[in-house]
Every structure is written in structure tokens, then in C-alpha cells.
Amino acid sequence: MPILRRFSDMAADHDFDPVPPAVSIDTLSHSFGQGSMRRQVLENISLRINPGEVVLLTGPSGCGKTTLLTLIGALRTVQQGSVNVLGQRLNGAGRRSRQQVRRRIGMIFQGHNLLRCLTAEQNVQMGADLLPDLTYRARRNEARTWLRAVGLDDHQMGQLPHDLSGGQKQRVAIARALAAHPRLLLADEPTAALDSRTGREVVDLLKKLAREQACAVLMVTHDPRILDVADRLLQMEDGCLLPAIQ
Amino acid sequence: MKSLWQGRRIPLSWMLLTRQPVRLLVALAGISFAGILMFMQLGFRDGLFDASVTVHRLFDADLVLISPRSASSVRMAGFPRRRLIQTLADPSVEGVTPVHWGLMLWRNPETRRNRAILALGFNPDDPFFLDPGLAEQTGVLKQKGRILFDQLSRPEFGPIADWYNDGRVVETEIAGNRVRVEGLVSLGTSFGADGNLLTSTETFLDLMPQKSPGGIEVGLIRLQPGTDPDLAVARLQQRLPGDVTVLTKQGFIDFEQNYWKSSTSIGFIFTLGAAMGFVVGCVIVYQVLYTDVSDHLPEYATLMAMGYRISHLLGVVMREGFYLAALGYVPAYLAGQGLYWFVRDATKLPVGMDLPRAITVLVMILVMCMLSSLLAMRRLIDADPAEIF
Numbered sequence: 062m063p064i065l066r067r068f069s070d071m072a073a074d075h076d077f078d079p080v081p082p083a084v085s086i087d088t089l090s091h092s093f094g095q096g097s098m099r100r101q102v103l104e105n106i107s108l109r110i111n112p113g114e115v116v117l118l119t120g121p122s123g124c125g126k127t128t129l130l131t132l133i134g135a136l137r138t139v140q141q142g143s144v145n146v147l148g149q150r151l152n153g154a155g156r157r158s159r160q161q162v163r164r165r166i167g168m169i170f171q172g173h174n175l176l177r178c179l180t181a182e183q184n185v186q187m188g189a190d191l192l193p194d195l196t197y198r199a200r201r202n203e204a205r206t207w208l209r210a211v212g213l214d215d216h217q218m219g220q221l222p223h224d225l226s227g228g229q230k231q232r233v234a235i236a237r238a239l240a241a242h243p244r245l246l247l248a249d250e251p252t253a254a255l256d257s258r259t260g261r262e263v264v265d266l267l268k269k270l271a272r273e274q275a276c277a278v279l280m281v282t283h284d285p286r287i288l289d290v291a292d293r294l295l296q297m298e299d300g301c302l303l304p305a306i307q
Numbered sequence: 308m309k310s311l312w313q314g315r316r317i318p319l320s321w322m323l324l325t326r327q328p329v330r331l332l333v334a335l336a337g338i339s340f341a342g343i344l345m346f347m348q349l350g351f352r353d354g355l356f357d358a359s360v361t362v363h364r365l366f367d368a369d370l371v372l373i374s375p376r377s378a379s380s381v382r383m384a385g386f387p388r389r390r391l392i393q394t395l396a397d398p399s400v401e402g403v404t405p406v407h408w409g410l411m412l413w414r415n416p417e418t419r420r421n422r423a424i425l426a427l428g429f430n431p432d433d434p435f436f437l438d439p440g441l442a443e444q445t446g447v448l449k450q451k452g453r454i455l456f457d458q459l460s461r462p463e464f465g466p467i468a469d470w471y472n473d474g475r476v477v478e479t480e481i482a483g484n485r486v487r488v489e490g491l492v493s494l495g496t497s498f499g500a501d502g503n504l505l506t507s508t509e510t511f512l513d514l515m516p517q518k519s520p521g522g523i524e525v526g527l528i529r530l531q532p533g534t535d536p537d538l539a540v541a542r543l544q545q546r547l548p549g550d551v552t553v554l555t556k557q558g559f560i561d562f563e564q565n566y567w568k569s570s571t572s573i574g575f576i577f578t579l580g581a582a583m584g585f586v587v588g589c590v591i592v593y594q595v596l597y598t599d600v601s602d603h604l605p606e607y608a609t610l611m612a613m614g615y616r617i618s619h620l621l622g623v624v625m626r627e628g629f630y631l632a633a634l635g636y637v638p639a640y641l642a643g644q645g646l647y648w649f650v651r652d653a654t655k656l657p658v659g660m661d662l663p664r665a666i667t668v669l670v671m672i673l674v675m676c677m678l679s680s681l682l683a684m685r686r687l688i689d690a691d692p693a694e695i696f
Binding site: 131134136137156157160161162163164165166168170174176177178179183186187188190191196197198221237241 | 312313314315316317319322323326327603605606609610611612613614615616617692693695
């Protein structure tokens with residue numbers, strides 16, 4: 062899709078757009094620090110992710126990938142440019158509305174970030190608990206369904222993260238992210254702590270489950286072995302998005 | 308109720324506490340310690356105040372006459388006995404009993420050491436005690452030089468009760484006069500008096516010759532049934548000259564307690580002790596919750612990133628504080644009971660658990676834990692979900 066065309070899409074009213082994008086970003090810039098310490102991390106970034114699309118973002122360390130991810134994840138306030146996520150405009154959005162957007166975004170972190178004091182099942186249920194109007198039993202069943210979907214058996218569900226292997230922990234993290242029925246999944250190097258075979262399995266699983274949910278995925282990764290799962294590959298360097306490869 | 312049960316969530320606060328049993332135990336030990344400290348200090352305070360009126364409570368009287376110069380049970384001033392007789396002119400007064408009241412030096416018959424003892428002198432034919440058993444014993448006092456000894460007195464007065472129960476003739480000296488113990492009674496010790504004895508008016512005046520026979524220290528008044536004591540107080544006070552004060556029985560008890568509460572530092576000291584317990588507890592709970600929040604900061608940030616509201620997370624910390632309070636109170640209460648029993652046994656002071664104090668300490672522990680969790684929450688503000696990627 063030519064870039065010019067994409068910009069015009071963004072300018073147009075959503076009513077005219079057959080499928081509203083999961084993420085649309087227009088001329089986004091971001092910097093840290095004040096005065097002479099000011100450092101530009103993102104410069105004039107525009108991008109669009111459609112529902113159900115799996116997009117991989119690669120680039121050298123410190124090029125601003127994670128900052129972009131936190132901006133899309135409504136974890137930071139937007140400074141310049143516009144960011145629309147799942148139909149919500151994030152420019153100038155307050156704490157409360159950003160928190161509301163985050164409920165519909167699943168996040169998977171480099172270091173799984175499971176709650177140490179909860180079992181695998183309870184961890185996933187912390188995600189399912191965000192679903193409104195469901196009984197406790199329904200949310201627990203939801204958690205169990207997702208854990209089976211990522212390949213954990215009933216015994217492992219009752220274990221603490223401490224007793225699970227790295228791959229299992231990351232699977233639990235995926236189940237937790239998906240249990241809240243997100244429309245967008247953000248993943249920051251989900252395979253970083255895993256060996257190549259487990260990493261491959263985890264990413265394949267992630268893609269399969271996201272596709273079944275028609276959930277858009279934006280994955281930041283360094284891992285060249287998993288690039289082929291992407292529908293689209295984005296590359297970043299020095300805060301800029303390089304022209305699309307495919 | 309059902310929807311509440313259906314809507315329940317993972318008990319995160321409970322899990323945070325119970326999955327770290329060592330920290331939980333330390334926290335509970337700290338809270339219990341603070342609770343025990345508060346129970347002890349408040350128990351001592353109330354027990355001492357309560358003990359100051361053990362003798363006062365025994366009197367069968369509706370109104371009490373005392374001299375306005377009396378400061379407390381250990382410094383009772385005298386007033387003319389005829390003031391008490393004058394009150395009989397009031398139709399609502401049924402009867403009166405004059406009582407001599409003073410501290411004497413009792414010689415321990417074993418060690419020959421002197422110690423102050425509270426003596427009450429009255430007409431043995433007209434005992435004024437609520438306890439009928441006590442009233443029956445007073446007949447033996449008609450003979451001069453005979454006394455009834457309070458077996459709850461401190462052991463420093465000598466093994467009087469043991470000797471008496473062994474059938475020995477127990478005699479000792481008060482101000483150079485020989486007295487014989489003719490029976491044992493159970494009254495109880497107080498602040499001012501480590502021991503008590505009862506005797507007749509005649510013996511009392513023999514033992515304290517400097518007292519004028521026309522003067523008494525306490526005048527007890529019994530009213531006709533159905534009389535309003537407060538109205539009677541006002542009427543009598545108006546009729547009598549200013550050298551006596553008319554009190555209700557409760558007023559007499561309050562008069563004594565007020566002395567110890569306001570004129571001594573006892574109340575202040577023990578309240579301060581309880582406050583110290585409160586502060587110590589606050590510090591311990593704050594420390595525990597603060598480290599707990601700090602240790603789990605990335606996890607809290609993860610929850611925020613997942614879309615949990617900050618108020619939800621504050622609630623988690625708040626509930627942790629609540630659970631700590633509830634769990635810490637139980638051992639504090641039980642240990643408090645045990646220590647009260649121990650103190651009662653050792654000091655003979657009427658220290659016991661009562662509901663108001665049990666509730667006071669529970670509320671203080673709750674406030675302590677809630678306050679600490681509020682302070683620990685400030686750490687939660689540092690949880691920045693943008694930092695965890």
C-alpha cells in the first residue's frame with residue numbers, strides 16, 4: 062500500500078473506512094529530558110496496523126522501539142503527533158481513559174512479569190478478571206481454557222511461577238494477555254529469555270491464538286529466527302521508521 | 308449476596324501476605340506486641356483507677372458526706388458528726404452511719420516493720436456493708452482492741468491470714484496499742500491502701516487519740532426507697548453549712564478516681580505507654596507493607612499496564628493492612644488475657660479484660676494498620692507501568 066494513500070485514509074472520517082485500524086499513528090515524535098539534555102527518541106513516525114495483522118518491529122537497541130510500544134500501549138502521554146488505538150485518541154488522554162484503553166490491550170513482557178505469589182491459573186485469572194459482568198466461575202473457566210490452549214496441564218496450572226520453566230512462564234504470560242480478550246497485543250521481545258525451539262513454539266502459538274481472536278499483534282524482537290511469522294515487518298533506526306521491506 | 312460471591316476476584320492481598328509466611332509472622336508478631344503493650348498499659352491504668360475504689364464500692368449508702376478539705380482516701384479530713392445527724396431532719400433520709408476513716412501504722416508481727424494500713428471505724432451494731440456476710444462478722448468488734456483483717460492485703464503486712472487460719476492468736480501493735488485479729492474479711496487493695504482493717508469506733512479512737520471524738524471522716528446516708536438521689540443531694544447541700552460536701556455514692560467513687568486521674572501522673576504515664584505501643588506498631592506495619600510494596604513494584608506496575616486502576620491496587624494494600632490488623636489482634640487478645648491473669652495473681656489489682664478496652668485496642672490496631680498502609684501506598688505512586696517494558 063503506497064504511503065500517500067495511507068495518509069489520506071487517516072485524514073478521512075472513520076465512517077468511510079471499511080475496517081477501522083487497530084492502531085493508527087501519524088507524525089509521532091517523542092523526546093526525553095529537558096533543555097540541553099533533551100534527546101529525541103522518536104521522529105515523525107507514521108504507521109497503521111489493521112485488525113488481525115501480525116506486525117514485527119525490529120531494529121538495533123536504543124532505536125526507540127520500546128518507547129513506541131509504550132506509547133501505543135497508552136503507558137505514556139503523547140507529546141507530538143497523533144496516536145489512535147482501538148478507536149481511542151490518545152493525545153491528551155487522561156489517566157482514566159488511558160487505563161480504559163489498556164484494558165483492551167494485551168501486553169507480554171520480556172521478563173514475563175507474572176505475579177510471584179499467584180499460581181499460573183490465578184495469574185491468568187487476573188487477566189480474565191478484567192472482563193466485565195462475568196461470574197467468578199466463568200472467569201476461572203476462561204483462565205483454564207486459555208492455559209490449556211497454551212499447552213499447560215491441570216497440574217502445572219496450580220503451580221507458582223517459581224516452579225515453572227522459562228517457556229512455561231512465557232506461555233502463562235501469553236494466556237494472561239489473551240484472557241482479557243484484547244483487540245491488540247503488544248509484545249516486547251517475548252522470546253528473549255527462551256531457547257530457540259521454545260521461542261519458536263511460543264511465537265507460533267501467539268500468532269495462532271491472535272489470529273483466531275482477530276487480534277492485531279505488534280511484536281518487538283531482535284530474534285531473526287522468528288521474523289517469518291510476520292505479515293509485515295517494520296524496521297526502525299535512530300527513532301525513524303525505515304521504508305517497508307515487503 | 309450471591310452476586311457478590313459471583314463477582315469475587317482473586318484474593319491478591321491475602322496471597323501476597325500468605326505466600327511469604329516469614330514476613331507475615333514477623334508482621335503479626337509486631338502487631339501483637341503493639342497490641343499487648345496497649346492492652347497492658349490500658350489495663351494497668353483502668354485497673355489502678357478501679358482499684359482505688361474497691362472499698363468505696365462496698366458501702367451500703369445512697370449519699371455520702373465528706374469534708375470539702377478531703378483530697379482522697381489517703382487524706383480524709385474530718386467534719387463534725389452532728390452534720391450527719393442534721394440530715395435526719397430531711398424526710399427522705401432513712402438512716403445514717405458515721406464512719407471513721409484513716410491510715411494507721413501496722414506493725415508486721417513477723418518482721419516488726421511498720422506499714423500504713425487503711426482503717427475503718429464504725430459501730431459494730433450498725434455495719435454498713437452491702438455484703439451481708441461481712442455484716443455478720445462485725446459482732447466480734449464490740450470487744451475493745453479487736454479488728455478484722457483484710458486477707459487480700461499485701462503480704463508485707465505479715466502472714467496474718469495463714470496464722471489466723473492455723474488457729475493461732477494473731478496480735479500486733481498499732482501506734483503502740485495492742486490489737487488482736489478476730490477474723491478475716493475480703494475487701495481488696497487499692498492505690499492508696501496496701502491493706503485494710505475494720506474495727507469499732509472505740510478501738511479506732513484509741514488507736515488514733517489525736518482524732519477528735521466529735522469528728523468523723525465519712526458519713527453514710529441511706530434514703531427512703533424511691534427518692535431521687537440527685538435531688539436529695541441538692542436539698543441537703545442547701546440545708547447544711549459549707550463545712551461538708553454531699554455526694555451520691557457514684558459521686559464519692561468519682562471523687563476518689565478523679566483524684567488519681569487528675570492529681571497524679573498515673574493516667575498520663577499509662578496512656579503514654581499505650582501511645583508508645585501504637586507508634587511502635589505503626590512503624591512495624593509500615594515497614595512490612597512498604598517493603599512488600601517495594602518488592603512487588605514491578606508486579607503492581609504490570610497490573611497497571613494490564614488496565615487495573617490505581618484505586619484497585621490501593622485497595623490491595625489497604626486490604627493487606629486490614630488482614631494484618633485482624634490476624635494480629637487475635638494473639639494480642641489472647642496474650643492480653645493471659646497477662647491480666649498473671650498481673651491479678653501477682654499484684655492483687657483488679658485488672659481484667661473488659662469489652663470497651665477490647666474494642667478500644669481493636670480500633671487502635673485497625674487505625675494503626677490502615678494508617679501504615681496509607682503511608683505505604685505512597686510507594687505505589689512510583690510504580691510506572693512505562694518502565695517495565
